[in-house]
Amino acid sequence: QKEVEQNSGPLSVPEGAIASLNCTYSDRGSQSFFWYRQYSGKSPELIMFIYSNGDKEDGSFTAQLNKASQYVSLLIRDSQPSDSATYLCAAAASSNTGKLIFGQGTTLQVKP
Amino acid sequence: DVKVTQSSRYLVKRTGEKVFLECVQDMDHENMFWYRQDPGLGLRLIYFSYDVKMKEKGDIPEGYSVSREKKERFSLILESASTNQTSMYLCASTQKGRGYTFGSGTRLTVV
Numbered sequence: 001q002k003e004v005e006q007n008s009g010p011l012s013v014p015e016g017a018i019a020s021l022n023c024t025y026s027d028r029g030s031q032s033f034f035w036y037r038q039y040s041g042k043s044p045e046l047i048m049f050i051y052s053n054g055d056k057e058d059g060s061f062t063a064q065l066n067k068a069s070q071y072v073s074l075l076i077r078d079s080q081p082s083d084s085a086t087y088l089c090a091a092a093a094s095s096n097t098g099k100l101i102f103g104q105g106t107t108l109q110v111k112p
Numbered sequence: 113d114v115k116v117t118q119s120s121r122y123l124v125k126r127t128g129e130k131v132f133l134e135c136v137q138d139m140d141h142e143n144m145f146w147y148r149q150d151p152g153l154g155l156r157l158i159y160f161s162y163d164v165k166m167k168e169k170g171d172i173p174e175g176y177s178v179s180r181e182k183k184e185r186f187s188l189i190l191e192s193a194s195t196n197q198t199s200m201y202l203c204a205s206t207q208k209g210r211g212y213t214f215g216s217g218t219r220l221t222v223v
Contacts, residue, residue: 034211043202043214044155088155090211097162098143098208104154 002027004091006103014111019076021087021106026070029094030101033065033072036088038105044088048074079110115139118203118215125222131190133218135203141213143206144186146170146178148199149217155202161186193222 003026013019025033032051036044050056050063050072062075072091076083086107090100119134137144145160147170157170159178167178175197179187186205190197198221204212 032209032211043217044212046211046213049211092209096208097160097168098206099145099157099160100206100212102155 002030002091002093002101004089004101004103006087006089006106008104009107010109011106012109012111013079015080017079017110019079019083019108019110021074021076021089021108023072023074023089023103024070025072025089025091025101027091027094027101028070030091031094032092033063034090034092034100035061035063035072035074036090038086038088040085076108079108081110081112084108084110116203116205116213116215118201118218120218121216123218123220125190125193125220127194127222129190129193129222131193131220131222133188133190133201133203133220135186135188135205135215136184137186137205137213138184139205139207139213140183141205141207142183143208144180145204145206145212146176146186146188147202147204148172148197149202150199158188190220193220195222198222 035048038044048063064073086105088105089103093099146158161180177189203215
């Protein structure tokens with residue numbers, strides 16, 4: 001069973017701090033990785049994707065990928081209370097069906 | 113932007129009823145998925161489809177069936193609703209490699 005593991009949290013950070021969310025995956029054939037944000041009672045929203053080793057920046061978000069270590073992370077700079085949500089990490093299944101394998105999600109709380 | 117529309121936001125059904133959840137996407141995506149999401153259990157894949165009339169079982173297909181007669185529409189059917197099928201149901205679509213776009217979800221309560 002291919003898996004994606006995340007710490008469920010909650011991760012609590014003060015406003016303005018950097019929030020660091022981590023994820024490991026077991027399918028060595030996965031090539032694409034995604035971060036979704038989900039507010040309570042809402043559906044997940046795609047915020048970042050990364051295919052290559054290294055860092056990818058988009059606004060206040062930085063995604064990091066290390067395929068050798070099978071590790072993906074999401075950094076949120078200058079965290080705001082509006083960033084409080086559950087963050088889901090997903091890896092594309094190597095079966096090439098378009099299917100994503102999701103982690104359980106990490107709950108982030110940004111305290112004013 | 114891709115839009116994935118789920119027909120109902122909230123639904124209350126009785127035990128034993130046949131329930132249809134509809135999902136429509138407007139970007140000609142090949143792949144469509146049905147998940148349920150429960151507290152502490154995360155997203156669990158029920159069924160997916162990678163082409164019209166094609167379907168594959170996900171991790172928890174028991175008690176569910178699906179229909180994809182047209183590329184844009186993927187329906188989830190609860191053959192005989194039970195209380196343990198009370199959940200948030202999420203539909204998603206994708207072109208391979210691009211990540212999912214989710215619908216807004218249907219919160220189903222079976223009483």
